[in-house]
Amino acid sequence: MAEAGISSCDLEVLACPICLDVLKDPVTLNCGHSYCMSCIAAYFDQDDQKRVYSCPLCRQTFSPRPVSGKNIMMADGVANLKRIEQHATVKQCSEDAEVFTPEYIEMDREGKRTNTYRFVSPHAGQFQCSLTNLVFVMEDKGEILYKIMPWDPRLLCGLGQMQPAGPLYNIECFEGSISQMHLPHCEILTEENKDSLAVTHFTCDNVEMLQALKVTSTHVIIGIKELSLFGLIKTIIFPDYSVQSQVLLFLRPTSIRQREKILDVHLLPLTIPVSEVQSQHKENTYFKTTSTCNLVHGREYTLCCQPEGFEVQPQGHVFECNFGSNYHPTFEVFMDVETEEFKLGVMDIFEEKEVWRTRRIILRAPSSNTDTADLRMITEFVDNHRQELIARVTSVMPVADGLRGKHMMPPEMYSGIDNARSRQTKMRLLFDVLDSGGPAVKAEFYRLIKDTEPCLVRDLESGC
Structure with a gap:
């Protein structure tokens, strides 16, 4: 029996257009x-005054407002595909791997903020x-x-013709031991490049090359004895190599006086976590894409926009596997x-073909209608009463639901809050969202x- 899998086409059919x-x-x-349900409700909310509602895709109008009843059959289809996707992803690494969502924390060390995951x-x-x-x-x-x-x-000095093939991880483990790690890669492996991947272990001034126990289509498996910095590298033999990539969209907030919207478009390797890029777009709205594409390192790409009239400014339209800490659009x-x-x-200029299928993007960015002075006072209130809010807020999930409904919280961070056991832990995770969101x-x-x-x-505003 063929192994069940989930394709990008399946996901796009079951993707919300908003x-x-x-x-x-x-x-x-x-x-x-x-x-x-939450997306179309928020979309219709903006048409309540007109009392005429329209479908965002085909523009068919409805009056009165349509009743948003859950489509049970489609919900079952989505749940089934998610189970298939999760099973296939885990199976590629290990039959027994348990998937977890880590706690996302900010640690202040020597005056510098560092984004850290905890499990x-x-x-x-x-x-x-x-x-x-x-x-x-x-x-x-x-x-x-x-x-x-x-x-x-x-x-990388002294390692010859090598370059990063994935992020560089700093890993610490307390009260336990790690015997193996599976480092994710996004290389499209062929007979020519299947042996090009290696793992480096950096300790102080020493560099150790680790022998891979196994290389799968998604991970490089290594055995470890001590922890510090680990990085995936590869030998550059064929310069035109393909990697699995992702397209990330961030819409900048607009003000009342502003006459244009600006959308930042990132083409990045698939192994770059979205949360790392989001930390550099703290005030922007993130639009998650539902499929990946294969891009060739060093090749030029351009954007296809419809209808015409959009101004596209390349900030570096030659695709490069950037695994650094600064992810520029x-x-x-x-x-x-x-x-x-x-x-x-997204169009490949060299081959003159579309590599990321043209899709409809619906933009509903939060506008900054709040007065600047009021916004500053609100921000100071939230920041100054952080500890009191963590200790005293009881309606954490309704607040998280509200932020999620406004597309101000990514699904993985919402899931982390929902899965947290204590109310205080939920609030600490929620503050990570607030700090990254601006x-x-x-x-x-x-x-x-x-x-x-x-x-x-x-009580808090009155000093009680």
Whole structure:
């Protein structure tokens, strides 16, 4: 029997045209188009004054407002495909790997903020991080702290014609031991390059080349004795090598006086965690894409925008496997401030073919209608009362649901909050979202807790 799998076509069919993510609580309008329940509700909310509602895709109008009932059959299809996807992903690494969502924390060391992932292994076994796809083989229970570090070119000195083939990880383990790790890669392996991958282990001034126990289509498996810096590298024999890649979209917030919207478009290797890129777009709205593409290192790409009239500014349209700490947009797209949707694709200039299929992008960015002075006061309120809010807010999930409904929280961070055991832990994770989201997200958080817990906000504002 053939192994069950899930294709990008399957995911795109079951993707919400508004958030571009796999449908969550899908609802189907009378015209036949389906959306996430929260996405279409937020879309219709903006048409309440007109009392005439339209489908974002086909523009068919409805009056009165359609009742958003859950499409049970489609929801079952989404759940089934997700089970297939999770099983296939885990099986590529190990039959026994448990998938976990790590705690995302910021640590202040010597005046510098570092984004760190934390996972507490409850027992011996194999565990796969849902954000980075790292797999840890644990001999006992223990706590793991890991983060992505910038690649210093000096680290590769003396290694010949080698270059990074994945992020550089700094890994620490407490009260337990790691016997193996599976480092994710995004190389498209062929007979010619199947032996090109290697793992380097950096300790102080020493560099150790680790022998791979096995190389799968997604991971390089190594045995380890001590921890510090680990990085995946490869031999450069064929310069035109292909890697599995992702397209990330970030819409900058617009002000009342602004006459154009700006969309940042990143072309990045698939092994770069989205959370790392999001930390550099703290005030921008992230639109998740639902499929990957294969891109060739060193080749030129361009964007296809429909209808015409959009201004595309290349910021470095030659695709390079950037595994550093600064992820600059590959393109900037400028459009009229009234633009709510358009079509976007990625074209290979050399082969004159589309490598990322043109799809409809629906933009609903939060506008900065809040006065600058009020926004500053709200931000200061949230920052100054951090400890009190963590200790006293009881309606954590309703607030998280509100932020998720406004597309101000990525699915993986929402999942981490939902899975956290204690209310205080949920609030600490929620503050990670607020810190990475910037003033606009903090303003929405303030509005939500003012609605759900007015007495608490009144007490804090009055100094009680």
